[in-house]
Amino acid sequence: xxxxxxxxxxxxxxxxxxxxxxxxxxxxxxxxxxxxxxxxxxxxxxxxxxxxxxxxxxxxxxxxxxxxxxxxxxxxxxxxxxxxxxxxxxxxxxxxxxxxxxxxxxxxxxxxxxxxxxxxxxxxxxxxxxxxxxxxxxxxxxxxxxxxxxxxxxxxxxxxxxxxxxxxxxxxxxxxxx
Amino acid sequence: xxxxxxxxxxxxxxxxxxxxxxxxxxxxxxxxxxxxxxxxxxxxxxxxxxxxxxxxxxxxxxxxxxxxxxxxxxxxxxxxxxxxxxxxxxxxxxxxxxxxxxxxxxxxxxxxxxxxxxxxxxxxxxxxxxxxxxxxxxxxxxxxxxxxxxxxxxxxxxxxxxxxxxxxxxxxxxxxxxxxxxxxxxxxxxxxxx
Numbered sequence: 524x525x526x527x528x529x530x531x532x533x534x535x536x537x538x539x540x541x542x543x544x545x546x547x548x549x550x551x552x553x554x555x556x557x558x559x560x561x562x563x564x565x566x567x568x569x570x571x572x573x574x575x576x577x578x579x580x581x582x583x584x585x586x587x588x589x590x591x592x593x594x595x596x597x598x599x600x601x602x603x604x605x606x607x608x609x610x611x612x613x614x615x616x617x618x619x620x621x622x623x624x625x626x627x628x629x630x631x632x633x634x635x636x637x638x639x640x641x642x643x644x645x646x647x648x649x650x651x652x653x654x655x656x657x658x659x660x661x662x663x664x665x666x667x668x669x670x671x672x673x674x675x676x677x678x679x680x681x682x683x684x685x686x687x688x689x690x691x692x693x694x695x696x697x698x699x700x701x
Numbered sequence: 702x703x704x705x706x707x708x709x710x711x712x713x714x715x716x717x718x719x720x721x722x723x724x725x726x727x728x729x730x731x732x733x734x735x736x737x738x739x740x741x742x743x744x745x746x747x748x749x750x751x752x753x754x755x756x757x758x759x760x761x762x763x764x765x766x767x768x769x770x771x772x773x774x775x776x777x778x779x780x781x782x783x784x785x786x787x788x789x790x791x792x793x794x795x796x797x798x799x800x801x802x803x804x805x806x807x808x809x810x811x812x813x814x815x816x817x818x819x820x821x822x823x824x825x826x827x828x829x830x831x832x833x834x835x836x837x838x839x840x841x842x843x844x845x846x847x848x849x850x851x852x853x854x855x856x857x858x859x860x861x862x863x864x865x866x867x868x869x870x871x872x873x874x875x876x877x878x879x880x881x882x883x884x885x886x887x888x889x890x891x892x893x894x895x
Contacts, residue, residue: 549763550759550762550763573762573791575758575762575787575790575791576787576790577783577787578783578784578786578787579783581751581752581781582752582755582781582783582784582787583755584752585749585751585752585753585754585755585756585759585781585784586755586756586758586759587759588749588752588756588759589724589755589756589757589758589759589760589761589762589763590759590760590762590763591759591886591890592722592744592756592759592760592763592886592889592890593722593759593760593761593762593763593764593893593895594763594764594890594893594895595759595762595763597759611748611749611750612749612751612752614748614749615746615748615749615752615756615882618747618748618882618883619882619883619885619886620882620883620886621886
């Protein structure tokens with residue numbers, strides 16, 4: 524087995540779930556995305572984690588604020604397009620310094636078939652910077668867990684906003700024809 | 702005769718108890734809450750329009766042993782209507798979402814909201830929306846008796862509750878609470894010991 528094969532075999536969604544467990548995440552809000560499917564399944568199967576499916580991503584920003592007010596840690600899962608739905612609600616996290624951990628699967632940046640994903644995908648990082656969020660980007664499976672740990676520290680240690688971007692090459696191409 | 706908003710808020714919060722946590726919407730309901738008496742267990746909103754019910758949901762899930770009341774306006778609720786669907790799925794037994802519905806945007810000059818024409822069926826009926834979202838107990842509060850009933854149910858809250866309170870379209874003088882978000886957050890957490 525080559526070293527490359529070992530890296531590719533890393534089950535990064537499972538590592539993210541384990542990171543959530545170590546961090547004591549108790550509420551996970553999400554708008555489903557194929558790239559988050561396995562992590563969502565793991566959270567749904569865990570009786571210690573409340574999975575909260577949302578109608579729009581901005582609900583998750585408010586959910587996480589409420590969770591923190593009540594003494595619980597939350598995480599928010601979304602696709603890159605969802606960040607655009609959050610912008611005004613992020614002022615809640617900034618005005619009150621609520622911890623906000625976002626895991627964002629990227630679209631529109633690598634062998635993207637759907638050009639409609641590009642306008643929002645291409646401005647995810649600048650938007651996050653403008654919102655004073657700390658940005659971590661994982662491109663390879665072996666980077667995911669370490670960066671997730673750092674994001675957790677930033678968020679709950681410093682009461683800040685952080686986003687872990689999961690690059691499209693990590694997730695793989697969406698299959699359009701079956 | 703529609704209810705007066707400040708009196709309605711005072712009735713709902715009379716002898717509130719330390720286990721009641723309150724999240725208003727931004728604007729008029731925030732001033733109503735402040736006017737009813739400051740409390741560390743209030744989390745006043747000065748922004749985040751459309752977010753009040755979801756803040757209440759996250760809080761209710763985190764604190765199942767306490768009662769959470771979101772008391773917001775029709776405009777704020779309309780901006781986050783999807784939250785009613787999300788709450789209908791989660792159904793925490795300790796969450797009440799109460800909408801002071803006057804059919805207008807009071808802060809900005811009394812422009813009609815989507816609920817304005819509800820009485821003659823040309824507007825949005827938030828009770829039907831909430832019921833359609835799977836919230837079992839949806840109360841139409843239109844008079845003092847209904848308000849007293851709601852206050853009683855809030856005291857013994859044991860199931861997700863939605864209430865529309867028909868209030869008159871008046872703007873009493875603003876009563877402004879603390880507006881530093883970090884202070885509001887810290888004092889709230891300290892008050893409930895987290």
